[in-house]
Amino acid sequence: MRTLHLIRHGETNWNRERRAQGQQESVLTDTGREQARQLRQALRDIPVQAVFVSSSQRARETAEIAFSERDVPMEYCDLLREINMGPWEGQLYADIQKNDPQRYHAFWNQPDAFLLSGAETFADIQHRALSRLEKILAETDAGHIAIVSHGVWIKSLLCAIEGRDLADLWQPPAMHNCARSTIQIQRDGSRRITLYCDKPYEHPSVEIQNEH
Structure with missing residues (x-):
């Protein structure tokens, strides 16, 4: 059995400001760095053998803290970056909601219908996300693989593996900063998902046959 650990980056200054980040750069807050240290502690007994990291600064910072005590290879990748939000990037969500209410509503309530020029x-x-995941699985035989990425990237991947429509992407559980989701890949190719947010809690596991 192989296990994937999908990790969202720690809190950033733009998270705190409620500003759309997308593929723009932001930095971890003191809280975000502490979340990454707590993640390091939570992973202390897990033999992670390969780490793939979004090339965004906030993800790199998170990974560098979380895996600072390990001699483990890290690969940075643009394909692990967050959803490109086009002209929204850098704007406060409150301003987006005021100036573009219909698309703002679609983003948070009908993600399958969201359409914005340049995004x-x-x-x-x-x-x-699916394409990069399959490449990661093909290029390493590590038993425990960590992927440090972003909320929408991870949520979209979990939707596909759970067989849920993109319309349901924002359904609970919430993807908090430094939340960890694990996907266990069985020898027969089936996948079992276990979700963690802040601290481990019960969530129904789902077994999905590998169709990708």
């Missing part, structure tokens, strides 16, 4: 759709990022 990725949720289908775009889901395809990107």
Whole structure:
């Protein structure tokens, strides 16, 4: 059995300001760095053998703290970056809601219908996430693999593996900063998902046959 650990980055200054980040750069807050240290502690007994990291600064910072005590290879990848939000990036969500209410509503309530010129759709990022995941699985035989990425990237991937529509992407559980989701890949190719947010809690596991 192989286990994937999908990790969202720690809190950033733009998270705190409620500002759309997308593929723009932001930095971890003191809280975000502490979340990464707590993650390091939570992973202390897990023999992670390979780490793949979004090339965004906030993900790199998180990974460098979380795996600072390990001699483990890290690979940085643009395909692990967050959804490209186009002209929204850098804006406060409150301003987006005021100036573009219909698309703002679609983003948070009908993600399958979200369409903004210059931005990725949720289908775009889901395809990107699935493609990169399959490449990671093909290029390493590590038993425990960590992927440090972003909320929408991880949520879109979990939707696909659980067999849920993109319309349900924002359904609970919430993807908090430094939340960890694990996917266990059985020898027959089936996948079992266990979700963690802040601290481990019960969530129904789902077994999905590998169709990708």
